[in-house]
Amino acid sequence: MSDFWTTVNRVITGAAAYITDERGRVLLVDPNYREHWSFPGGIVDAGEHPAQACAREVAEEVGLEVEVGPLLTVAWVDGLPNVPYPLVNFVFDCGEIASDTPITLQAEELDDYGFFTVEEAKGLLASHAYQRLLAAAAARESGVMSYLPPAQDRLVGK
Numbered sequence: 001m002s003d004f005w006t007t008v009n010r011v012i013t014g015a016a017a018y019i020t021d022e023r024g025r026v027l028l029v030d031p032n033y034r035e036h037w038s039f040p041g042g043i044v045d046a047g048e049h050p051a052q053a054c055a056r057e058v059a060e061e062v063g064l065e066v067e068v069g070p071l072l073t074v075a076w077v078d079g080l081p082n083v084p085y086p087l088v089n090f091v092f093d094c095g096e097i098a099s100d101t102p103i104t105l106q107a108e109e110l111d112d113y114g115f116f117t118v119e120e121a122k123g124l125l126a127s128h129a130y131q132r133l134l135a136a137a138a139a140r141e142s143g144v145m146s147y148l149p150p151a152q153d154r155l156v157g158k
Helices: 050-062 118-122 127-142
Strands: 012-020 026-031 041-043 071-077 087-096 110-116 146-148
Touching: 012 026, 012 050, 012 127, 026 050, 026 118, 041 050, 050 087, 050 110, 071 127, 087 127, 110 118, 118 127, 127 146
Parallel strands: 012 087, 071 146
Antiparallel strands: 012 041, 026 110, 071 087
């Protein structure tokens, strides 16, 4: 391997699902390894592309087989406490499901799930994740994907 590759910037890539119920509420999960709730999703594994990771993570975390639809938003987040690299997060439209659809939580990682209004989600999500929720909802409505650049006021604890 060339020394060049040891000098390039590294990022963590995540992929998440924007899933709503018949009332337009978003499906969120409560990870047991962090303070805030999040979208179903996770880290993109080696050899996967973000849409594949989204489908895999949704199946693992909540037991749903979803069709990964259009990319709604991409966000760059840097400077999070205890995260050694910047994050690039892809949020895909994974459609609508009935609120009584059976959910099987991945017990090793998740404590709970629920469907929440945008207003309710604001109190559950980290500020940068809440901005992704707003962008995802707007992109689904408009059909126009968005990019969320870094913003210090969106970071956890800021």
